Amino acid sequence: MHxxxxxxxxxxxxxxxIAEFIGTFILVFVAVGAAVTGIGVARDASDASDFIxxxxxxxxxxxxxxxxxxxLVYAIGGISGCHVNPAVTVGLWVNKKIAAGxxxxxxxxxxxxxxxxxxxxxLLVNAFGVVDTTGGLGTNAYGDNISMGGAFFWEAVAxxxxxxxxxxxxxxxxxxxxxGIAIGVALTTIHIMGIPLTGTSVNPARSLGPALFAGGEAxxxxxxxxxxxxxxxxxxxxxxxxxxxxxAPAEDLQEQPEAA
Numbered sequence: 068m069h070x071x072x073x074x075x076x077x078x079x080x081x082x083x084x085i086a087e088f089i090g091t092f093i094l095v096f097v098a099v100g101a102a103v104t105g106i107g108v109a110r111d112a113s114d115a116s117d118f119i120x121x122x123x124x125x126x127x128x129x130x131x132x133x134x135x136x137x138x139l140v141y142a143i144g145g146i147s148g149c150h151v152n153p154a155v156t157v158g159l160w161v162n163k164k165i166a167a168g169x170x171x172x173x174x175x176x177x178x179x180x181x182x183x184x185x186x187x188x189x190l191l192v193n194a195f196g197v198v199d200t201t202g203g204l205g206t207n208a209y210g211d212n213i214s215m216g217g218a219f220f221w222e223a224v225a226x227x228x229x230x231x232x233x234x235x236x237x238x239x240x241x242x243x244x245x246x247g248i249a250i251g252v253a254l255t256t257i258h259i260m261g262i263p264l265t266g267t268s269v270n271p272a273r274s275l276g277p278a279l280f281a282g283g284e285a286x287x288x289x290x291x292x293x294x295x296x297x298x299x300x301x302x303x304x305x306x307x308x309x310x311x312x313x314x315a316p317a318e319d320l321q322e323q324p325e326a327a
Contacts, residue, residue, distance in 0.1 A: 080169070080172070082146055082147075083146060083147040083148075083169075083173070084147075084172055084173065084175075084176040085176075086143040086146040086147040086149075087143075087147050087150060087151060087173050087176040087177050087180065088176040088177070088179055088180040088183075089143070089180065090139045090142075090143050090147070090149055090151040090180065091151045091152075091176070091177040091178075091180030091181050091184065091272050091273075092180035092181070092183050092184040092187075093135060093139060093184070094132075094135055094136065094139065094151050094180075094181075094184070094270075094273060095180070095181045095183075095184025095185055095188070095272075095273055095276050095277070096183075096184035096185075096187050096188060097131065097135050098128075098131045098132040098135045098136075098273075099184065099185070099188060099204075099205035099273060099276075099277060100184075100188055100191070100205070101123060101127065101128045101131035101132075102128045102131075102200075102201050102205040102262075102266070103188055103191070103192065103197070103199050103200065103201055103204060103205045104197060104198075104200065105122045105123035105124070105127055105128065105200060106122065106123070106124065106125070106128050106200050106201050106205075106262075122200060125258075125259065125262045125263065126259060128258065128262060129255045129256075129258035129259045129262060129267075130255055132254050132255060132258050132267075133251040133252060133253075133254045133255030133256075133258070134251060134255075136149075136151070136247075136250060136251045136254050137247050137248060137250070137251030139151060140246065140247030140250055140251070141247050144247065147173070148165075150173055150177065151177060151180075151270075151272075152177065152269070152270040152271075152272065152273070152296075153173075153174040153177055153178070153270070153271045153272055153296070153297065153300070154226050154229075154230060154269065154270060154271060154296040154297055154299060154300030154303075155229075155230055155233060155300060156170050156173045156174055156177070156300075157170070157174075157297050157300040157301055157304070158230035158233070158234065158300040158301065158303050158304035158307075159234075159304065160304075161300075161301050161304035161305060161308075162234070162304050162307065162308060174272075177272040178271075178272045178275060178276070180272070181272035181273055181275060181276030182275070182276045182279060183276075184276055185204065185276035185277040185279065185280050186276075186280065188204055188205065188277065188280075189204060189280040192204065201266075203277075203281045203283075203284075203285050204277040204280055204281040204285075205266070205277050206266065206274070206277045206278050206281045206285035206289075207265050207266040207267070207268045207274045207278075207285070207288070207289070207292045208265065208266060208284065208285060208288055209264075209265055209288060209291065210288075212263055212264050213264045213265060215291065217264075218264070218265050218291055218295070219291055219294075219295045221261060221264055221265060222261075222265060222268055222269060222291070222292060222295035222296055222299060223295045223296070223298045223299040223302065224299065225257050225260075225261055225267070225269050225299065226268075226269040226270075226295070226296040226298075226299025226300055226302075226303065227299040227300070227302040227303035227306065228253070228257065228303065229253055229254065229257055229269050229299075229303065230299065230300045230302075230303030230304060230307075231303040231304075231306050231307050231310070232249065232250065232253040233250055233253075233303075234303070234304065234307040234311070235307060235310070235311065236249040236250060238311055238312065240312045254269075257269060265292070268292040268295070268296055269296050269299070270296060271292065271293040271296050271297060274289055274292035274293060274296075275289055275292075275293060278292075
């Protein structure tokens with residue numbers, strides 16, 4: 068039986084990795100793309116006049132991240148769990164919800180998906196006349212509104228909260244039907260606070276992909292947006308171990324039929 072289960076897991080692995088690759092690609096291309104095209108006031112690239120294109124702003128970009136994650140949870144959650152974030156994968160690994168080898172494979176797929184998403188954004192800006200309103204392909208940064216230490220602290224704490232929420236709402240005693248909405252709302256809320264500080268990472272893959280194409284200062288600072296979310300993912304996983312419900316609620320126990 069153990070051998071059959073192992074073979075089944077091996078056969079499912081490619082589909083899980085494909086789902087993580089596609090999911091992270093969509094997250095970067097669409098959600099980071101919302102920042103690239105709408106975080107600031109953009110000029111119409113096809114118009115030589117001073118016509119201004121309305122921008123979605125901080126709230127609009129935050130909603131883009133949250134809404135993309137909502138539809139990804141329901142689209143690929145049943146295949147791979149919809150991590151689309153190495154910090155989430157690390158948080159699950161800490162709690163032995165995913166094996167080390169599978170976790171590494173997930174993270175590789177996520178990074179590759181993020182790189183492809185960032186490349187598509189780079190094409191929009193450099194080949195198709197799209198104005199990059201972030202000035203850096205949606206990369207994360209510190210120094211203007213927050214110090215390096217503050218950025219590390221913020222990213223670690225925000226990621227810990229995010230991973231904790233994911234683990235809590237997907238626990239066996241939670242209402243799984245609304246988990247995707249809760250996760251999306253959590254990511255939106257974190258972005259509303261974090262965008263003015265660091266641009267909000269809470270996801271190493273999301274940060275690395277755009278930084279590779281932006282280069283310069285974004286690439287020199289990306290280590291923080293890789294390390295801090297991973298630390299936060301571990302912390303979030305450990306906090307969940309302490310806070311999670313370990314037995315069925317009393318009302319559920321009362322509904323159990325008595326033993327004959």
